[in-house]
Amino acid sequence: MTITIDNLVKTFGTASALNGVSLDIADGSFVALLGPSGSGKTTLLRIIAGLETADSGHVLFGGEDVTDRPVQRRNIGFVFQHYALFRHMTVAQNIAFGLTVMKRRDRPTKAAIAARVEELLALVQLPGLGGRFPSQLSGGQRQRVALARALAREPAILLLDEPFGALDTKVRRELRGALREIHDRVGLTSIFVTHDREEAFALADTVAILSAGKIEQFAAPREIEQAPASDFVRDFVI
Amino acid sequence: MRSATTESRSIRALLIAIALLWLALIILLPLLAVFTQALDKGLGTFWAAIVEPDALAAIRLTLLTAIIVVPVNCVFGMCAAWAIAKHDFRGRDLLTTLIDLPFSVSPVVAGLMFVLLFGANGWFGPWLIAHGVRIMFAVPAIVIATAFVTFPYVARELIPLMSAQGKAEEEAALTLGAGFFQTFWHVTLPNIRWGLLYGVLLTNARAMGEFGAVSVVSGHIRGLTNTMPLHVEVLYNEYNFVGAFAVASLLALLALVTLAAKSLLEWRHRDSIAATGH
Numbered sequence: 453m454t455i456t457i458d459n460l461v462k463t464f465g466t467a468s469a470l471n472g473v474s475l476d477i478a479d480g481s482f483v484a485l486l487g488p489s490g491s492g493k494t495t496l497l498r499i500i501a502g503l504e505t506a507d508s509g510h511v512l513f514g515g516e517d518v519t520d521r522p523v524q525r526r527n528i529g530f531v532f533q534h535y536a537l538f539r540h541m542t543v544a545q546n547i548a549f550g551l552t553v554m555k556r557r558d559r560p561t562k563a564a565i566a567a568r569v570e571e572l573l574a575l576v577q578l579p580g581l582g583g584r585f586p587s588q589l590s591g592g593q594r595q596r597v598a599l600a601r602a603l604a605r606e607p608a609i610l611l612l613d614e615p616f617g618a619l620d621t622k623v624r625r626e627l628r629g630a631l632r633e634i635h636d637r638v639g640l641t642s643i644f645v646t647h648d649r650e651e652a653f654a655l656a657d658t659v660a661i662l663s664a665g666k667i668e669q670f671a672a673p674r675e676i677e678q679a680p681a682s683d684f685v686r687d688f689v690i
Numbered sequence: 691m692r693s694a695t696t697e698s699r700s701i702r703a704l705l706i707a708i709a710l711l712w713l714a715l716i717i718l719l720p721l722l723a724v725f726t727q728a729l730d731k732g733l734g735t736f737w738a739a740i741v742e743p744d745a746l747a748a749i750r751l752t753l754l755t756a757i758i759v760v761p762v763n764c765v766f767g768m769c770a771a772w773a774i775a776k777h778d779f780r781g782r783d784l785l786t787t788l789i790d791l792p793f794s795v796s797p798v799v800a801g802l803m804f805v806l807l808f809g810a811n812g813w814f815g816p817w818l819i820a821h822g823v824r825i826m827f828a829v830p831a832i833v834i835a836t837a838f839v840t841f842p843y844v845a846r847e848l849i850p851l852m853s854a855q856g857k858a859e860e861e862a863a864l865t866l867g868a869g870f871f872q873t874f875w876h877v878t879l880p881n882i883r884w885g886l887l888y889g890v891l892l893t894n895a896r897a898m899g900e901f902g903a904v905s906v907v908s909g910h911i912r913g914l915t916n917t918m919p920l921h922v923e924v925l926y927n928e929y930n931f932v933g934a935f936a937v938a939s940l941l942a943l944l945a946l947v948t949l950a951a952k953s954l955l956e957w958r959h960r961d962s963i964a965a966t967g968h
Binding site for chain 2: 501503523524525528529530532534536537538539540549550553554601602604605
């Protein structure tokens with residue numbers, strides 16, 4: 453699904469987080485929001501998700517204005533920085549949550565939910581771990597569970613906030629590969645936030661570089677390397 | 691062997707001995723004294739003092755007060771804690787301070803505040819009397835005063851817990867399509883249930899034991915507006931020591947039972963307590 457971001461402005465108290473951000477994200481693309489801390493990248497992601505509201509500007513999914521649509525009805529999957537798994541639920545219950553809270557007439561049967569959980573556990577390569585609690589998993593495993601949970605309702609859009617921030621280098625590389633593969637296989641439009649240049653360039657089709665609440669450049673990695681749009685991009689990227 | 695970060699064995703033993711001795715002197719000995727005094731003239735006298743009509747009325751009133759106050763303060767405490775811990779709004783600090791007010795105000799002053807509000811010469815007193823609503827020196831005043839005194843316990847127990855847990859799990863539930871009440875029921879409540887239980891037990895213990903505020907507003911009408919603590923005082927002032935200590939020991943027993951129930955629950959659910967990080 454295409455995502456159109458039209459002139460978003462957001463201030464927190466007196467500090468401005470976004471100063472008129474516009475982006476056109478193609479259907480099926482894998483986009484990185486890259487920038488130093490405080491550049492507004494997480495705020496932008498949260499506004500796209502519907503977890504924050506912008507002061508002005510619009511967000512469109514597939515041409516439809518969703519600016520005032522609550523987060524529950526945006527059909528997005530969100531992976532949180534520290535995973536935010538429900539600590540009192542098992543892995544299977546975590547993954548099934550999005551399905552079990554559906555209205556009775558839309559909700560799949562118990563057997564269908566269990567089958568979907570198994571399917572998702574296989575997709576993120578954690579078969580047989582459904583009975584564990586989050587506290588019994590490693591960081592990389594928690595990340596995979598968070599991903600499976602976000603995909604349970606078959607969202608069209610996947611949003612990830614610093615998805616690999618808390619992991620060591622080896623696990624990070626493995627997960628990166630897995631995430632890219634899942635993105636391609638499921639046919640999602642994905643946006644992830646990162647402050648790691650190498651990660652953004654290795655994983656994304658298109659990279660949006662943010663600084664002080666503005667987009668400095670939005671282009672493919674190769675293009676950014678060859679023709680940085682500003683001094684900031686040149687310093688930050690090269 | 692002695693590890694680098696602990697005190698020497700003799701210092702440790704001394705510290706433990708001081709703690710235990712103090713505990714015995716301040717808590718166990720008086721508790722023991724209450725029960726010995728109560729049973730001084732035998733079980734028969736003890737029992738007679740408890741089933742005496744005024745004592746039974748006091749027990750009933752205390753239980754009634756607790757049954758009304760505990761759920762009400764549980765709900766309001768949860769709302770307040772939720773608002774303070776998970777939201778940022780103007781006046782949050784003021785609300786936090788106000789919640790602590792009943793802790794810092796003497797219970798007697800709390801009782802007098804309600805006399806000023808609802809008494810015959812109070813702000814609302816004349817209007818209430820004209821409309822035949824009786825609050826002062828009756829059950830409503832006792833319930834209101836107890837609710838005031840016990841208000842902070844649930845909120846105070848939950849605010850640090852909810853602040854530490856943050857709102858990431860709630861946000862995750864929202865992105866997964868859960869509504870407000872589903873999020874509260876499936877995510878927030880399970881994460882705070884142990885803190886909530888502890889707050890409820892403290893509220894209950896204090897609600898049943900409150901003396902000062904209730905003493906001011908109750909009017910001390912025997913068999914009608916005397917709660918258990920007030921009844922104990924009345925009996926004691928009448929030199930009816932066996933009766934006083936019998937009711938007192940029952941009150942102490944109620945507190946011990948709630949503590950035992952809490953320990954039992956914690957022991958039975960120790961795995962899930964560890965998982966939710968209490």
